[in-house]
Amino acid sequence: xxxxxxxxxxxxxxxxxxxxxxxxxxxxxxxxxxxxxxxxxxxxxxxxxxxxxxxxxxxxxxxxxxxxxxxxxxxxxxxxxxxxxxxxxxxxxxxxxxxxxxxxxxxxxxx
Amino acid sequence: xxxxxxxxxxxxxxxxxxxxxxxxxxxxxxxxxxxxxxxxxxxxxxxxxxxxxxxxxxxxxxxxxxxxxxxxxxxxxxxxxxxxxxxxxxxxxxxxxxxxxxxxxxxxxxxxxxxx
Numbered sequence: 284x285x286x287x288x289x290x291x292x293x294x295x296x297x298x299x300x301x302x303x304x305x306x307x308x309x310x311x312x313x314x315x316x317x318x319x320x321x322x323x324x325x326x327x328x329x330x331x332x333x334x335x336x337x338x339x340x341x342x343x344x345x346x347x348x349x350x351x352x353x354x355x356x357x358x359x360x361x362x363x364x365x366x367x368x369x370x371x372x373x374x375x376x377x378x379x380x381x382x383x384x385x386x387x388x389x390x391x392x393x394x
Numbered sequence: 395x396x397x398x399x400x401x402x403x404x405x406x407x408x409x410x411x412x413x414x415x416x417x418x419x420x421x422x423x424x425x426x427x428x429x430x431x432x433x434x435x436x437x438x439x440x441x442x443x444x445x446x447x448x449x450x451x452x453x454x455x456x457x458x459x460x461x462x463x464x465x466x467x468x469x470x471x472x473x474x475x476x477x478x479x480x481x482x483x484x485x486x487x488x489x490x491x492x493x494x495x496x497x498x499x500x501x502x503x504x505x506x507x508x509x510x
Contacts, residue, residue: 287436317498326398326484326501327437372436374499379445380425380488382499384436 285310287375289385296392300363304388306356306373318347318358321370321387324345330358330371363392396420400419400485401503407475407509415470415505423500425488427452427453430481431504437484458502475509482506500506 287308296302303375307315315334319327331340333349333356344367346359360367373385398419407413417426417508419470424445441460449460457479459471468487472479482507489497 319499324504326486326503327499328501329498332498380427380442381500382439384438386434 284374285377285383286288287373287383287385289371289373289388292386292393293389296363298363298365298392298394301359301361302363303339304358304360304371304373304390306358306385308354308356308373308375308383310354310375310377310383312377313351313354314378316347316356316376317374318345318356320373321371321372324371325378327372352390360390363390365384365392368392398449398487398500398502400483400505402505405508406497409425409476409509411460411475412471413475413507414472415483415485415507417468417470417487417502419468419485419487419500420466421487421489421500422465423487423489423497424465425497426462427486427488427499428458428468428470429484429486430454431484432481434489437446440470440483472507477508477509479488480507480509 317332318330321327331347343373344361349356370387372387375383427442428440443449443462446465485502486499
């Protein structure tokens with residue numbers, strides 16, 4: 284069964300600290316993996332995309348990694364800011380218009 | 395460039411009433427989707443469309459109908475609303491490259507529906 288699991292479910296960190304979010308998937312065949320950020324009351328917005336051949340990709344303070352062998356991805360946030368408070372959703376694509384969603388990690392950054 | 399626009403943003407219905415959610419995109423995307431998002435659950439696909447005039451069922455289609463008469467618009471209808479349909483609804487659109495790779499999903503801001 285195609286599934287995407289994220290951990291932790293929620294996380295609270297102090298402003299300025301780093302954190303890492305995890306995504307494990309069993310989706311096959313694999314096309315790509317994206318991390319989305321969803322601010323409260325808004326729609327999700329793509330942060331990064333990882334294809335099968337990519338191990339690491341950065342977008343500012345966000346760095347995503349992908350291990351296609353173990354089917355794991357992580358999203359590392361460096362020097363967190365209050366504006367990073369959001370839900371982070373891992374989405375794995377199997378093929379054209381087939382998307383599998385994780386339930387998200389709710390991140391709260393406190394001053 | 396507006397991207398994906400949903401209307402209305404909020405709506406309260408009584409059980410048994412009907413309504414239509416409108417989604418419009420200005421990116422010339424072929425694919426459009428309707429999702430619902432409930433607490434503790436991931437986004438779940440209701441219906442989707444791979445092009446003008448075509449629609450297909452997703453994971454949770456019961457109680458909903460859709461239409462895609464124009465490429466830029468995707469309508470979601472509730473014929474007889476039930477309290478279980480209380481949720482936040484998101485429309486999304488995506489492109490696809492010629493190689494078949496799945497493109498990025500572009501989401502609207504969501505429509506919060508409450509059924510009493």
